[in-house]
Amino acid sequence: MTPAAAVLTPRADDFPRWYQDVVAKAQLAENGPVRGTMVIRPYGYAIWELLQAELDRRIKALGAHNAYFPLFIPESYLRREAEHVEGFSPELAVVTHGGGKELEEPVVVRPTSETIVNASFARWIQSHRDLPMLINQWANVVRWELRPRLFLRTTEFLWQEGHTAHATDAEAHELARRVLEEVYLDTMRSVMAIPVLTGRKTDGERFAGATTTWTCEGMMGDGKALQMATSHELGQNFARPFDITFSDETGASAFVWQTSWGASTRLVGGLIMAHGDDRGLRLPPRLAPVQVVVLVARADPAVLAEARRLASSLGAAGLRTQVDDRTDVSFGRRVVDWEIKGAPVRLEIGPRDLAEGQAVLVRRDAEGKEPVSLDAAVGTVTRMLDDIHASLLAAADRRRRHDTHEVDTIADAVEASAGGFAVLPALAVDGGGERDLNAAGVSVRCLQRRDGSLPERGDPVTELVAVVARAY
């Protein structure tokens, strides 16, 4: 019996309970006093900051600039786009009083910022020389949730939202897809080690106000899907009501074509559920606040000195390193702590190791330990971190393939969705098929080409497949 079994509910017993246990025991987050709100604890926030930095770098590489727009939005702004307000009104938080008086016009707490950003775009954009305009903001948003779950669905969450304006439909289309692949898909694979599917949402699943929604869908440890990021083509749906026009090269006035796209703290939940095991979190090295923990086995001055020297050279090599010298806490307790927290690599060092000029190297994603000489430790650990990323990704990919089943009918798709994804001809979910799926608790996650690539606009539905699953 592994000690961790006494700490966490095994995943097979009760996956949601396991998830809650990990979030609590790894000290990632806890519930806030208002239902649906979340306190993100320092360790959880450190993961988010690392992820944020990766996304931010890629967003800026697209040519986008960060800005900040207000939390409060005039209610009238939301009403300007019919589908948009209809989609969001059930989950709006509305402020009716301020300064001790009832407001003449209520303000809503942003559920997303299309409207208020576009009110600025209308002023900022005059000429085709102002285009394309690529703006991103990091912010909190509020969507009143009835069934909240930490990180996955909270009433208030943190995210980035990109908003762009272009001279042509084709340009907006291309940008929405570049964001999906160059920002989101790439971050998920090469930072989060999660092999997501990409595709187009059905009309029923599309963002309120968008003409097309593109999505990244990940498979969690229980076979359910998680929508991990979306990128929308807005057409001219907002340009018209907000009057965002520009003079083109010929001097003619035209409405801009737009996109918007976002990824949130939900990704942290996805990270937990995609890689975690019965011993806790397993963090991909690029998102691990502590990549290497140097664990002092016994309270011994010589051991402690060596541990610190080792940590210092690991740190100098650019690895996020922490010495655990809490020798007033038992060794076993500290090992379990770091396993729950998902630190990718442990280096254990005690008097016996010191005598041999070595440390004991343990990787979180595999069984077994091996000695490593102190001289070689930095190089070995550095290589091992890359290898851990690769094997987490490979394992997740293997599981996704294994739990994805090709089927032909809605009934078979529902059955297959009990333990993973089902792929069936897109024609089958056209019209009534999607309703039947939804009635069974299964949803269309995305539409793809048969080879898994993104559909093009001209693709006939007969050439596409639908990926369906139960989802968070």
Add this chain to the structure above:
RNA sequence: CGGGGAGUAGCGCAGUGGUAGCGCACCUGCUUUGGGAGCAGGAGGUCGCGGGUUCAAGUCCCGUCUCCCCGACCA
């Protein structure tokens, strides 16, 4: 909105009218420390709130508030 549960120590819970408890966590000391250590001592409570019955209420009655689950609504 309908139905069903639950509010007792930081967390999880027991307590069927008679001194408010247990596990974990916390504090102190000693012994420990290579996979959640042991022993001893200690601190911590308006039992959700208000009223009532009773010699006596965490427990029974009435009211009220909050939270959770299922359904409905919504998507």
